[in-house]
Amino acid sequence: MADPAPLQPKDGVARTGDYLSFHAALRPQATALIADGRSLSFSELRDRARFAASALAQAGIGPGGFACVEWTGLLDHMPLILALESLGAASASFLPDAAAQDHAEMLAHADLVLSDRPLAGAARRTMGIATLGAGLKAAGDPPKPPIDPASVYRMVTSSGTTGTPKVIAITLGQTERRLDVIQWMVGFSAASRFVHCMPYTFQGAQFQASACLRAGGTGIHVGLSELWDGLAEKKATHTAVLPFHFTMLESDETLLALPEGLTITSYGGAVPEPVRARFRQARPDIRLFETYATNELGTIAVRLTDGSYQCCPGSEVQIVDGDHRPLPPGAEGIVRIRKTGMVPGYIYNARASAEKFHDGWFYPGDVGLKPDATLFRILGREDSLINVGGVKFSADEHERVLTALPEIADACLLSRPNAKGENEIWVAVVSAAEMPFDALADLVSTALPDLIGTINILTVNQIPRTTSGKVQRQAVLDALNRREG
Structure with a gap:
């Protein structure tokens, strides 16, 4: 019988677990992960991933399978993701x-749900994370299938700012291209210490953690309230945050104590100018x-000091009209993007795919302009452009002005027709301190001061946002409509 063909990467694609095995052989005692006062070396992480893969294989998970994993902590979660990838x-x-x-749609379509608690609407089978591998019949590695760039690596959801989140399938090949951009941009190495507070439901954190692990660096997870102090305490070299995380950096002493040369990657929207x-x-x-990034495409561009964006290698941005025709430099229009590593559409939702993907381009729902051939600006989201009396303006920019004030913790602008059918401005505000309404x-x-017409103020306890920090404007409008009858 002939020896089986070696498992060779295709088109430059490899599994993150293969990088892990390399570091486990070369530097077995080096620290790979730290969380909750515990740590795993590269050899210990490799062994956990192998054990999990054996247990999942005996549970019937193999090539083409799909499992949803509850976030119970970094040291549980990463081995399971690596195990599923290896299978x-x-x-x-x-x-x-x-x-x-x-996550309802993903739970409904998954072959297996890994969770330590009962879940409504879960898939066909559920296994406990804490008891995974109990009664394992045999040790050793299950067979690894050949690496196929077209095989699905991760299933994630879009932000869902205007409705039900849409499910995205990211392949191994697309993952490789996205990790290339991250590594090129931030430069992880074996000396890197990636400290973050976000669970891997946020894809930017998971991809950055994977890139760090591939380079032989250490991934460290801390609690949300520990983030900024934890960066200094854990001697971070890199972190990934959302814009709202900057509002938690209250002390100048904490800012000055941040590690020298720290690299901060921000996802999910513009950082307020006072923070910059x-x-x-x-x-x-x-x-x-x-960064300017989406789950559908990965990292697209990086903001420059003048407010414009520079595309990362492999990204192309155009400004088009409503008939998909490119507009001349300086003209305002609809943003569309294509890049290496982008997905071709959503799964389970052909209608949403037709709305957001057209002729190989993705339409993120933003309005912008290109002052020249190399740069572009984002003026706001299509659903955040407010039209009052024929005057259009971006709600995003005005919200940033309000949230920069110490008295306001969060804000949302929207328009709503009055009894005459004329749009009026409504501002939902979360007060950071006890203030009289007037x-x-x-x-x-x-x-x-630039807003025209009647400005209606609404105080709320919280502005609904997605996991990436974007305002769920429709949810605010629905709540206002219910409140106003």
Whole structure:
């Protein structure tokens, strides 16, 4: 009988577990993961991933399979993701306490759900994470299928800012291209220490952690309240954050204590200008990559100091009209993008695919312009452009003005027809301190002098946002409509 053909990567694609095995052989005692006061060396992480793969294989998971994994902590989660990848199966991460719509469709389609608690609407089978491998029949590695760039590696959801989240299938080949961009941009190495507070339901954190692990660096997870102090305590070289995380950086002492040369990657929206100015003035040594990215495409571009964006290698951005025709430089229009590593559409939702994907381009729902051939600007989201009396403006920019005020913790602008059918501006505000309503209304009016017509103020306890920090504007409007009858 002839020896089986060696498992060779195709088109430059490899499994993250193969990088892990390399580091486990070369530097077995080097620390791979740290969380909750515990750590795993590269050899221990490799062994956990192998054990999990054996247990999942005996449970019937193999090439083409799909499992949803509850986030119970980094040291449980990463071995399971690596195990599923080694079996040629796709993984998805979910939080049980998130909104049901965030993961309901994935749970319904999964072959297996790994969770330590009962879940409504779960898939055909559920296995406990803590008891995974109990009664395992045999040790050793299950057979690895050949590496297929077209096999699905991760299942994630879109942000769902205007409705039910849409499911995206990211292949091994697309993952490789996305990790290439991350590695090129931030430069992980064996000396890297990637400290983050986000679970892997946020794809930017999971991809950065994988890139760090591939380079032989250490992934460290901390609690949300520990993030900024933890960066110094854990001697971080890299972190990934959302714009709202910057609001938690209250102390100048904490800012000054951040590690020298720290690389911060921000996802999910623009960073407020006062934050940028604060970093430029106090910590010019820190590299702040404010990215323009989507789950559908990965990292597309990085913001420059003048507010424009520069495309990463492999990305192309055009500004088009409503008939998909490219507009001349400087003209405002609809943003469309194509790049290496993008998905061709959504799964389970052909209608949404037809709306967002056209002729090889992805339409993220943003409005922008290109001042020249190399740069572009984002003016706002299509669903955040407000039209009052024929005057259009971006709600995003005005929200950033409000949230920069110390008295306002969060804000959302939208328009709603009055009894005459004329659009009026509504501002939903989360107050950061106890303020009389009249004083709060005066503060908003003073901060937004350019707004025209009647400005209606609504105080709320929370602005609904996606896991990437984007305002769920439709949810705010629905709540307002219910409140106003």
